[in-house]
Amino acid sequence: MADIAETADQSRDLRRRPLNGALRWDTVVGALLVVLLLISFSTVNGFGNALNLSFLIGNTLPVAAIALPMTMLVAGGEIDLSVGSTVGLSGAVMGALWNHGMNINEIIVICAVLGVACGLVNALLVTKLGLPSLAVTIGTMALYRGLAQVVLGSNSVTDFPQNYLDFGSGRLGGSFLPTAALPWLVLAAAAVVVLHATGFGRSVFAVGASAEAAWFAGVRVKRVKLSLFVATGLVSALTGVFWVLHYASATYNNATGLELSVVAAVLLGGVDFDGGRGTLGGAIAGVFLLGTLQNVMSLANVSAQSQTVVTGVLLTVSVLGPRVARQVFAASIYQPTRGKL
């Protein structure tokens, strides 16, 4: 109610209060990850060997890859729930074209173009028609999954070239790093630079915090959003290729539900669901925190049901955590609903 509304000249009283809840939260998540890793190395049998670590990382890579553009998208005030279906559609197209005898490299290029197209459809529905991305991408989530089923039916394609399958599941020398971790590292580094050190990155946060003020400052709001959706589509489609190679199986239902893991990890990493705040470091820490936890629970023979419950609890806490941290401060910087109704 109006009772705690404040006027502008009051706000100087708040000058000294710490405000960056998100920044603190991503540090918390990073620290949690380190603690979890230390505990796991010292107490969980079989955790520290190279094979297990490569499984952990390899199985986490799809989420880790899509979390990069998703972090930008959420920081930009939008969301894409169709990523899991895009992974599935990309894999299905890959399988179908391979069955047709097409060259594998050409197939990968086609999948990439397909991903761009998927992202573009989302982007145009959001920017041209002004629809909320949550609703748009719930729709395209069903659409893309449906297309995947049309393309591949209930077939399962597995006979991809061995050297490609090796890329999907192999390790670098005898180390714990999966081969596919290398391109991911390059992509992650690029994403960090783009979001946190370029003008484009600034625009993303500006758009997420206030699209109106950003537009008044000359930011090309629609173009920013369009780029983010397209990047998300592209990375999702490439992840679809990796998924097929990693699990040596192309089916229409690859990566079902992946969007929830991605969004959950990003939010766990402290990226504000309302946009304008968040770091890629936090999101990546969130991804690997969840991945490690699942790996450890499997090693400790925790039942699948219990694993789901533990993950669910953690996710709930993670969505609440940054909120609560921020609300402690937000209580003091409450702003009244604007007068215009």
Added chain:
Amino acid sequence: MNEPGPDLAVPVLALEGVSKSFGAVRALRSVSLSLYAGEAHALAGENGAGKSTLIKVLAGVHRPDEGAVLLDGSVVEFGGPAAARDAGVAVIYQEPTLFPDLSVAENIFMGRQPRRSFGRVDHRAVREAVAALFRRLGVAMDPERPARGLSIADQQLVEIAKALSFDARVLIMDEPTAALTGSEVARLFAVVRALREQGAAVLFISHRLSEVFELCQRVTTLRDGALVAAEPLAGLTEADLVRRMVGRTLDSLYPKQETEVGAVALDVSRLTREGVFTDVSFQVRSGEIVGLAGLVGAGRSEVARAVFGIDRFDAGQVAVGGRRLRPGSPSLAMAAGLALVPEDRRAQGLIMQMSVERNIGLADLKAATTAGFVSRRTERDRAVDWAAKLQVKYARLSDLVGTLSGGNQQKVVLAKWLATGPRVLIVDEPTRGIDVGTKAEVHRLLSQLAADGVAVLMISSDLPEILGMADRVLVMREGRIAAEISRADATEQTVVAAATGATAGSAR
């Protein structure tokens, strides 16, 4: 030192020696205030003087660190806003907070509707109670209409009706007129006067000093959280009040310099946006300040938005420095040398959850960018530079811009746009809601910019500001340019007459 109020009685509500600190900031230092029944009392002071804190103490939001709140002469402790409200203290804010989808009547009785059997809301009783309240206020409004779509003025009347429904004896109004037109202000004042005559005590806050003199009998002035004076308004001049608020004499509120008028910098011709404005043509030359006056809703801001590319337009064209602009693109308008300081600084001018330095740098990221990378050092240096030039008061540049006072926020918006080195600067209500000292600084700055050859288009609802600053005045009425008046011919009468289409002097 204080003379007793009009009816020589005990004050309805009073503060005695109240102090309040937030961390190291002393917002109020031993401030006293007495509100009497049947009296309208003004609270004057610059932004950050402690007015809002004082109101919040009265409204039970803040508990004083020292001193006491007195109700009818006895000490009370309001446990919270609800306790203050139940004691008859109501606060009307600048921007009311109604539920848009509920009816006016439902808003007024939100949470305490009269009930019939089985807990059903007694709609007829609500309707009749609200109709009675509106009769008392002399307001013609349909209690059944939804709150959505009400003007801010009407929303405030709904809030006042709500306050009355709580039997409020003290009405605190925090800058209620900031977003109101002349006739809306007149209607609000009529309501407030009626309430005062019915015995309510009124505490009124406004940056428009003429309104203070028009409505109030006494004034309490704060500066830096401390009491400067509490005195009757009769016998004071606006200059006296300004001196008390600022602590010094302002050389001039409108330091207009004579400038060399150069070539046409902004050329707007036959601009039309259907249903919003029609056939708008004007030019602004470099070195010139052109005032754009008119009633709220006449289409002034809409023209500015279309010129800058925020909104598209249907016909006409805009040229900057002889080059025609592509419609609908702020970034291209900026590249051509246009800058717009928008009307709504919180929603349009600033990104409240970003730091001061990032806000200053946002419109001109290129300046701090090399090979695609933003240099934080360059960004900071530029922010330090511009903040110093505009005398922005801040603790740290990395603080969120939302933590600054309103006047300083406005300076940040100006800094952000001046950093782009514009040749045409459009300012929309550049001094709305900011205190008189900062206002004079903003005026000096605009004057200096014009002297440096910038073409300035200034939209303002503050008539003295238009008359004091503009070389020429364009007046809009109902989406068209109704008149162009030279500085020599511009008076309150001529401008108001053109804005309302009436014969001179009938608007206020």
